[in-house]
Amino acid sequence: MKNYNRTLLAAAFIAALGVTGCGSDGSDGAAGEPGTPGTPGTPGTPGTPAGSVVTTVDNAYDFNLTLAPTDIVVVGADPFSLKFTVTGKGTGGVDVPYSGLDKVALYVMSQSANATDTGAPMLWTNHALANDFGSSMYCTLTGTAAARGGAVVDACTLVEDEANPGTYTGTWAHDGNAPVVLASGDANDLARVFIRAYDVVMADGTSVSDKILSTPVDFIPATGELAVSAKDSVSNAACIKCHSPMEGYADTDMRIANIGAHHNYQKVENCVACHNPAYAGGQDDPEKGFNANFNAMIHTIHAGHHIADSLTGEAKEMFGEIGFPSELNECTACHDNGQQWNENIYAEACVSCHVDVDLATGVNHRGIVPASDAVCSGCHGSGSLSPSEAHNVGVRAMATDSIVFAVSNVTYAEDAVDVSGVMQDQMSITFDVSIDGQPIADGFDFGPYANYDEIKTGTVDADGTYFVGTSLNLTGVVSAGGKLVVTKVANFNVVGQSIAITPRFSVCADEKAKLIKCVNTVGEDQYAVEYIAVTMDTAYWNLVNADGSGANIARQSVPSMVSADEAKCSTCHTSLGIAKHYGNERFDQCMGCHNNTWGGSYHGTVEYKTDAVDADGVPVFAIVEGLTYSNRDLMTVSHRFHSGLWDDNRGFPAIHLNSDMETEGYPAVATQCSACHKEDVGIFAADGGLTSGKRSIAVDAAGTKFVSPVAESCRSCHTKASALTHFENNGAYVEGSPASIANLPVESCATCHAEGKAYGVDKVHSGAAH
Structure with missing residues (x-):
């Protein structure tokens, strides 16, 4: 067979050579006469091109159900009717008709003026509830459906148009009109309709994880025109600030990712379908x-x-x-x-x-x-x-902006003061202070108005690492000439170094954002809005130079070295001053306490809520044995708190573990790192370490024992013994087995988990899986 094929190839090659040799000059010959046209073939039967219909989708956001107001009859005496189209993603991500839908639920409501003098001016009415039929109406291929609890109920009949796959109609074949039609409704009132689809699966046959909900349509039935609700005072964007956005949907179709009740109905517009005056009462x-x-x-x-x-x-x-x-x-x-x-x-x-x-x-x-x-x-x-x-x-922001501190001078003398026979250092810090844009009045003492009155000083190394120093207090310091001069004698031991000056300073203000004493006098008709952070930029001062110039800057003040985003924290907390209550609005102010060089923790153990309650009905908490943390580092503490790995010696922790060791109380999607982290600054640097340059975290107050920073951050969620073993196997020093040096080798975590890798944090912690 091989020789035979070679013979054919050779013959073909020789024939080709022969053709090129015809004619005296090698040119093409004259064109022949056109042949007789053949008889046209019989036209084939039109078919559906391959890939133009899908019956599965990979994600909920690939399923797109579209409703047109003119195709909906849900008000008045006319028979109920419904028409909608559905598309899914076909080959190449192109939207093509989705065929085979066999069950949906239809939610219909109207918004009308309140004719009474009780309640909101505008009220929602759920049509099905008004007709004593439940909160929605099913549509199925058979015209009946199994409701929750197993009872068989009447449903509208769902039909897919054979000539137009992906186009569906719904009609009512039972006695009377469909229960989603409000006979007494005003066709000029705004109506809202959305659909929930059931039994939508992925290519492997498993159900799509999220609820499949259409975008609600608000319209005026009398005209078919789209409308805007006059009642909705809370946008989905407001909820998303804390509860995370669902991935994959367009910005114009924002959906809430993490609502615990009913396994997430995604939009405010969906919630009011049931939570309306029909369910009022019960308080x-x-x-x-x-x-x-x-x-x-x-x-x-x-x-x-x-x-x-x-x-x-x-x-x-x-x-x-x-x-x-x-x-x-x-x-x-x-x-x-x-x-x-x-x-x-x-x-x-x-x-x-x-x-x-x-x-x-x-x-x-x-x-x-x-x-x-x-x-x-x-x-x-x-x-x-x-x-x-x-x-x-806005009172907090008003009060925060009304009081401004700024460091204008620092003086320092080593071994300058004899204190009971021991020579100690003296530091004086001068602050320019203004209130409501005017220099502070002479003779003013912040002490009675301060919730916290500390000014913290720490040193900063050439690589930007901050070390905790000594605090100065404002109480008893009296202003003069628009300035406060705060002096303290102590063992600072910072001669020739760069220092950072950070506030732990907050005051009390009344409802008009004016300063008030934090302890009210009996009988006074006032109350304190406590924990109002004072505006003060972190100051860096080089003690070698009289003007403080040339100081080292802590990495917390260098945006390119900070992967978390203060602005994103504020979307949920309004400001970090609210979250911590100590007057810290920025990460480089938090570092005065929360840094990687000061070990120890006030919340070293982890508690979980048991299923038991005490005699007063208060939940009983118990310690998670064998799980401890020994650092104050801002990164790991933030992770721990938001994942519920906490104990609270001041009361009940809002975010906590339940008896199944699941996190409760955190409103966002736990795996959505982008809820807090920047989009343009990666977590990992090119050398596999952290972008911040941090290479260790101290776990003792003396600063002599250290753990690896990447592993300790991951351990804020991944607490199982197997995870700890994994960290150690990849070069990490961990809690219980610390190192004795601060300059630790870089763990190999980035090999698999750096951004862009197969198991990169940007993939496995994208928040895409809800």
């Missing part, structure tokens, strides 16, 4: 303890542990441990979509936070018993009792 029921109407319920949930002592029943059990990460009275942390929250005053929204107010008796309402919600605006519609004023919106 006075001791077994339930909360009002399920959305506005009231959300207030009670987020007030959580602030009002836990006043909660009962389900509310106490479900909400009593929730800690709000921003200021609870900062209404605009959530209300970012209009002024409805400030202009529409009604009891239901107020008492859901002010749970100790009884409007029927006037208790905790100055004895006032309002006749109806219509009179509330008489006191609360404007002025000091309006929500925007009474809730001190």
